[in-house]
Amino acid sequence: MKSVQHTRSPSDIPTFFSTGGAVCGLLQKMDWSASPLGDPQGWSAGLKAVMTTLLPAQAQIVLFWGPHYAALYNDAYAPSIGHKHPHALGQPAHIHWRELWDDLEPLLRGVRETGQTFSAKNRPFYIERHGLGETVYFDVSYSAVREADDTVGGVLCIVNETTERVRFQRRQAFLLELGQTLPRLGAAERIGDHAARRLAEELGAARVCFGEDLGEGQRVRIAHEWAAETPSILGDHSYASFDPTLYDVLKSGQQVRRNYAEAEPRSPALQGLGGVLHVPVMRADRLEAMLAVHYKQPRLFVEDECLLVEETAKQVWAAITHARAERALHMLNERLEERVADMLAQREASMLQLHEARKMEMIGQLTGGIAHDLNNMLTPIIASLELVRRQSDKERTVRLIDGGLQAAERARNLVGRLLSFARRQTLKPQPVALALLVEDMHELMARSLGPTISLQVRIDPALPAVLVDSHQLELALLNLVINARDAMPEGGKLTIAAGLDGDGPALPEGLVAGKQVWLQVADSGGGMSDEVLGRCIEPFYSTKGVGKGSGLGLPMVQGLAVQSGGGFAICSRVGEGTEATLWLPTSAAGLPSSEPSPVQAPRAQGPIKVLLVDDEALVRQATLLQLRDLGYDVAEADCAARALALVEQGWVPDVLVTDHVMTEMTGVRFAQRLRERMAGLPVLIITGYANLTPRELHGFEVLRKPFRQDELAQSLAHLLAQKG
Structure with missing residues (x-):
């Protein structure tokens, strides 16, 4: 106009x-x-x-x-x-x-x-x-x-x-769902992480994080976060690192809403973001926590959404403080149970109620413990055989030593499978040929299925390799096969097939087309109802009855697929059977050789001091000999306290090699203490029983027992090269 x-x-x-x-x-x-x-x-x-x-x-x-x-x-x-x-x-x-x-x-x-x-x-x-x-x-x-x-x-x-009405109804529904879910999560960590994820989904945010005020008016600790295509900011931060006036505004009980123009300068924690909303959680006029919602693009901050964030912050903080109080009470009760004899009967009754749910966990712990001891025994065996082989020139002796090394290597692979079963081993993705993996498992699967179930495999050997932990994939596939067997008590047909993402089932949401291979296990059993299908991925949910299933099989399969960068879906129709499908990312690298060629172990480049800490004498001695054979100057200690004493007496190591599982102090904790004295010290954690997460490792390099000398040499060379 x-x-x-x-x-x-x-x-x-x-x-x-x-x-x-x-x-x-x-x-x-x-x-x-x-x-x-x-x-x-x-x-x-x-x-x-x-x-x-x-x-x-x-x-x-x-x-x-x-x-x-x-x-x-x-x-x-x-x-x-x-x-x-x-x-x-x-x-x-x-x-x-x-x-x-x-x-x-x-x-x-x-x-x-x-x-x-x-x-x-x-x-x-x-x-x-x-x-x-x-x-x-x-x-x-x-x-x-x-x-x-x-x-x-x-x-x-x-x-x-009807915008106001719809927003009000959605806000009330969200808060109602949150109020019903949070108390069931138990641990404060799960409460904070779940709330951050759900709020991000509801508001379409790039990052949602929940921080606790540290009480000195300077810093906030971000312990719960959900982020998509945005760097993590977990850890301690000053309020000023977000906005110079943030603390003063939040302390007054007011929200901070701000949009940034594309070229407008902002703090490193807010780089790449267009809009931010920070909401305080007050108690008795004191700032106790902060809920932050960050958006990729500038945002129109409507009052109803701001009220939703404010109410969510209050609910989450109340649930977290309640969970912490319950945890403290639980710990107090545990101490009382140890000191009061008449409480033992009640404790035993509780343990019996949890028996079925914890059975697999207990077996896993036992298996992991046995594997740990086996790894500690295998480490000096492999090291000793390698060192002897390097000094022996008799053909018969070399043959015998090679046989011993091959047997030890097979034992090492067996221990890896035990740890994989126990879910105590960090994932080790590598290129895997699905056709070869399924072929190797064919006899085991056929025996598990029995004579009344026919097994058909349709996997093209020319399919690209997938990037996944092969031992965990074997366990996941065996889980699916056993589930299919239990669904066909009168016999039937089981089909295992694989293909590229364009010639099979539709990709799950969020996966990139052209970069996934699907692996499907389909049975001709009775299928599942919609109600059972909707809950079958829930942990501890099982329809097999007491003693016949832990309810952890499908969640473990899904966890492996997602952690590997793929996805998992299951569909079923009553009377027509069930199809369980994993999507796994393709590998750009070629398949590893089945018989790895010998690699010349890199030797120490110049005088390099190594501090070796291990409470197992045999393991420590074998590792010491390997290191000295590689040309390193080594000082050894059987515990963290003696290692610290060496440093205090003037021994300045260039690199630390430490066992993780030790009686007085873990290797990771000892390495952190040493880093406080010597910033930037290269650290190699060796362990035979590790399910440590990247956050728990604090960025330290890990070498799993038992290891070959070339693996030890390569790890040290890599660490020293990074140090420059």
Whole structure:
């Protein structure tokens, strides 16, 4: 609409413009030569008639007329389009509704072409009416307006904005679900992490994190976070690292809302973000915690969403403090149980109730413990045989030593499988050929299935290799096969197939096409109902009865797929069987050789001092000999305390090699203490029983027992090269 206003004499003003109201006044003064509708005096009788009804109406009504969908509306409708009014009056809709035109135009065209009414309740629309875009909701009814010749001249839209109601209902539903879920999670860590993820999903945020004020008015500890395509900020931060005034504003009980222009400078913690919302959690006028919601793009911070974040922060902090109190009470009860004899009976009863759920965990711990001892025995065996072989020149002796090394290597692989079963081993992804892996397992699977179930394998050997921990994949596949067997008590057919993501089941949401291979286990059993299918991935949920299943098989399979960068899905129909499908990422590297060629172990480059700490004398002595054979200057200690004493006496190591599982202090803890004295000291953790997460390792390099001399040499060379 042009800004120039035209004064008309009363006789020139159409009667349907005289019904009063602000919009009527604007219509009277418009320059209609800039509108595709032309002079109102020349409008059709149908358009004039509908305008006579539309303008004085109290309902929110907009009319889109003609092939250009020129917009005409009344006073009641104007607030719903914000700053688009009054410029949208008389103009083609695609000009001022451009951000939602791809959504709106098909609806209008459908009514115009068919003459049929379109209606919907709480219909979402994305609209820019207050600067930034937002999703709003309307009850809508779009009807055709016909001309005298029965053709459709325009679309009359009667709308009622329900945005506030929808947002209120969604907020209440979210808070209700959160209030029911958080108490069941138990641990404070799980509560904070779950709330951060759910809030990010609800608001479409790039990062949600929950921080606890450290009490000195300077720093906040971020211990719970969910982030997508945004760097993690877990750890301790100063408030000023987010915003210089953040602490003062939060301490006063106010929220901090801010949008950043693309080139506007911001702190490192907020790099790549467009909008941030920080909400305080107060108790007795004291700032106790902060909930931060970060967005990739600038955000219109509507009050209802800000209220949702505020209420969520209160719920989460209350749940976390309650969980901590329960944990403290639980620990106190445990101490009391140890000291009061009459509590032992109650404790035994509780243990019996948890027996089935913990059976697999106990077996895993036992297996892991045995594997740990075996690794400690194998380490000096392998080291000693290697050192003897390097000094022996008799052909028969070399043959015997090679046989001993091969047997030790097989034992090492067996221990790896034990640890994999016990879920006590960090994943070690490597290129795996699915056809070869399934072929190697064929006999084991056939024996597990029994004679009444036929096993068919359809896997092209030419499929690309996948990047996954082969031992964990074997365990996952065996889990699926056993599940299928239990679903076919009368016998049946089991099919294992694989293929590229384009020639099989649809990819799960979030996976990139062209980079995944699917592996499917399908049975002809009785299938699952929708209720069972909906819960079958839940940990500890099992339909097999007491003593026949722990309910951890499918969650472990899903965890392996997701942790490996793939996905997992299961579909089932009653009477038709079940299909369980893993998606695994393809590997850019080639398959490892089945018979690895000998690698020359890199020797020490110059005088390099190694501090070796291990409480197992045999392991320590074997490792000492290996290191000295590689040319390193080694000082040894059987515990962390003696190692610290060596350092205090003047021994300055260039690298630390330490066992992890030691009686007085773990290797990781000892390495951290030594790093406080010697920043940047290269650290190699050796262990035969490790399920440490990257966060628990604090960035230290890990070498699993038992190890070959070349593996030890390569690890040290890599660490020293990084140090430069």
